[in-house]
Amino acid sequence: MFVNRALPAVAAAAASLAVLAPAAQAASSASAPASLARADACDPALVAPQGSLIGKLWRSNGGPASVYGCPVTKEFGYPDKRGSWQRFRNGKIVWSPNLGEGTLVRVYQARSSGNLVFRWSGTGRDWDFFNVRWSRNGGPATQVKVTRIDPWSGAYSMAPHVRDGVGTSTNGDSHPKFVFIVQGCDRGTFSSDCGPWSIPTSITTRQ
Known part of the structure; x- marks a missing residue:
């Protein structure tokens, strides 16, 4: 066998x-x-040091996992005024002490919707509402009245492709640059009493 x-x-x-x-x-x-x-992992040389208001906000929002992503520049000051800024993979954060020592304004592009989200906080005093101005590619500014989240902070969201304030699909430019500023206002009997405008923050959209 x-x-x-x-x-x-x-x-x-x-x-x-x-x-x-x-x-x-x-x-x-x-x-x-x-x-x-x-x-x-983020480049440790670009991460803002301890004591930085921008770095503190970034870390408290999740650091690399936050809506801003990793930093792509160091934190820089301005040559002509107090304040600083830092750009991230998905947005920009600005320290704007002219509105209050703890004021931070920032913008990012939401991953899911693609909308631009402009936020501000720590404005230093109680405001009834806020005015937001934004411009696209250096064009004329559009002003929007925004209800406060609390007396010191607020947020405004918009579609990245706009023409005359109306959202469109592409508007002929796939990567427009947007600039945002904000001011706090109190309601008066006949008019509103508003504070100074923040230092601008900006973002170039992904698409």
Whole structure:
């Protein structure tokens, strides 16, 4: 009777592979998050130091996982006034102390909707409402009255493709630049009493 003596060796090899495969798969799975973490890590030379209001806001919102993403510049001051700014992968944060020592204005593009979100906080005093002005590619400014979130902060969201204040699909420019400023206002008997405008913040849209 013929006996295939190769079968036990083949079976043993198959058993060895069956044992090794899960181990290799586990090792691969374990190394994947580390690789992703390294890919998503921010350049430490660009992260604002402790004590920076911009850095504190960025960290409190999640740092690299925040709506702003990683910084792409260092934090810079202005040559002609107090204040500072830092640009991020998905937006820009500005310290605007002319509105209050803790005032931060920032803009980012929402990942899901693509809308531009302009926010401000720490304006230093109680305001009844806020005025927001925005411009597109250096064009004329559009002013919008915005209800406050609280007396010191607010937010305004808009579609990135606009013409005369009306959203369009592309408006002929896939990467327009928007600039935003804000001021606080109190309601008066006959008119509103408004404070100074913030330092501008800006963003160039993804699409």
